[in-house]
Amino acid sequence: MNWLTNKVLPKIRDWTNSRETPDNLWVKCPACGQMLFHNDLAANQNVCSHCEHHMRVGPQERFQALFDDAKYDVIELPEVQVDPLKFRDSKKYTDRLKDARHKTGDKDAMIVAHGKLAGNPAVVGVQNFNFMGGSLGMAVGEAIVAAAKLAILQKAPLILFTSAGGARMQEGILSLMQMPRTTVAVQRLKEAKLPFIVVLTDPTTGGVTASYAMLGDIQISEPGALICFAGPRVIEETIREKLPEGFQRAEFLLEKGMLDMVVHRHEMRDTLANIVDLLAVKMRKEDNVEILKPKKAAKKEEAPTAEGAAEAEKADDTSDKPTETKD
């Protein structure tokens, strides 16, 4: 009987084990508790088909759902110094970073890509909550500055999907410094007259809410997203009062005027494409106005003398050959 237990049984075990049976075929909706088949959930952009709960999604899924034909280029982001404070809590910061990089396959919590959105150029940054709670550290700060620079270079709008627990504590003051840095980056965009659109996703809190996440020209949110500086539990404990239902959720903030719109994930691409298209037309028109202005001014200067006026008229008649009429 020995050959049976020693040789045949292990072979049978190997054979059955080789057929992969992943244990994550079903996902439980955290809102309604329904079991959802992972393929169906992915096809539905990670939105529960029973209760419309929006689950968190990573940068790749966002980019694929957003850009035309799911085509985009992820940009290389500047390197930052790793763990300058040699920080350690229950675990070394460098180990936490290593784990997060292994888990997500990304270098840090913000990924920036550019491509076309309904034919218009767009620069899009997505913050990944799966990477250390999406926390704003030096790398995320650099990513936002780089994204703003690229948007200015391409004369394209910048769209940021935010999702974060706040600033990265392991980087201390250096992470807090990213709040003014990113604010300046947004200001540069505005000086270049380029649109900055923020899409707040669940959850956007702390230092991120206190800086770039609230500076959008247009503030959009996904349904049910928690958006706050301090969380509801902290506030309840501090003021010792029960907070109203849905406090700090997207719909509540829309009602109070903190947001411009709450958009379902399935309509996000069309909504953003529409906004970008409208603003792109406006940007083109403004460009034309600037080009036209100097010509009109030049004509007015010539107008006072009779000869000048006649010449200006000639110039109008032969507008296809403006250089010949000048002298």
Ligand SMILES: [Zn+2]
């Ligand atoms: Zn559900």
